[in-house]
Amino acid sequence: MEERYSFAVNPRPGKGELTVLFSGRERTLPAHNVGPQVRDYYLVHHVLSGRGTFQCMGRTYELSAGDSFFIFPGELIRYTADEHSPWTYRWIGFRGDRAEELLSGLGITQHRAVAKPIRHRRAAALFRAIERTFETAEPGSDMRSGGLMRQLLAEYAREDGNESRGSEGKRSPIEEQVERTIRWLTVQYSQPISIENMSRSLGYNRTHLSKMFKQYTGMTPMHFLLKIRMERAKLLLLEQLTVEQVAASVGFTDPLYFSKQFKKWYGRSPTEYRLESDVRTMYDCNA
Structure with a gap:
């Protein structure tokens, strides 16, 4: 049977524009709840299956497979798995001098904290690849994970450009x-x-x-x-x-x-x- 939980930490996190801190995966129990709480780093979850809700900035998002939600440092959040179809998701914690700027460029902010990569399987594979990078703990894992993280964010850029903004173009x-x-x-x-x-x-x-x-x-x-x-x-x-x-x-x-x-x-x-x-x-x- 597939394991319920896995987690791997960057053994040598660097400092700079974008650094991945850790990555993991969880198959949650029904009504599993996290929060209300505040983080001091960025966190992105990608839903692989099931459903749940994410609360941020006074809004409640109903999410399912293929959706991702982003948590910003200092932001009060809460997320809960569905009682009948609890979600399974992967997550990545990260930080960096340009993290907010990079997310903002994709249209992802505290007020618009949910996105959907155009290639669900590709995004899930990148989440897994980052976790695997830390499992091996080989020299250079920090740089490799940073490169993979940029590839992952590029998937949201494709989605935001092709669907979220659609004919509206860039934000006004x-x-x-x-x-x-x-x-x-x-x-x-x-x-x-x-x-x-x-x-x-x-x-x-x-x-x-x-x-x-x-x-x-x-x-x-x-x-x-x-x-x-x-x-x-x-x-x-x-x-x-x-x-x-x-x-x-x-x-x-x-x-x-x-x-x-x-x-x-x-x-x-x-x-x-x-x-x-x-x-x-x-x-x-x-x-």
Whole structure:
């Protein structure tokens, strides 16, 4: 019977434009769930069979064989296998100075995190080849895996050009502006931010940016910023940090104002949320 899980790590990961850290494969159990969690590296999964859901940036994607989903560093995500037809997927963790730029060039961003390579079997073979490279642990495996990773990304470039964009061609200037703003907010959320300094930093007209951002995402830039901050705060409250420390970590100088915003967003105070999480953890441990 085919093994349920395999995993291989790059024994000598380098530094540079694009470096593969590890690769693996899993045949998941029904309703197998990962997250909510945040990674500090890039991660791509390619679904070989079965179905599941992927949640990122407030969106839920329904995925099946042939689909791939991308996880960005610092992004709160969750993915779950279907109860009746759990998925089998391969994954690759990677990093690099140009990783975000390369993905963005393919139309893959935090706000558009799902793609489909035009050659499903070719993509699956490249995922497997990268894992095999690390299993042998031969000298040069880092360079070989990097080359294979570029071949893999090229498969998504073919797909994005042939199907996802279709007759629309490249992304419009408005889409580029909004996605650049999303990336900026995702990185800068812990700093004091106003629509004025954000527009100035990005070089956009404030009124135009606000209008286009809402048209594209359904919310204003500042509401989107609050969403990012609340999602990060919810995760940090599970760590050994005080409410004051969590507030400061997500860009609030006033802990009381942070608590009011958190309660308005989630229906309970940070302290109440933490207590409920502790009770759930104790119950799960004793179940």
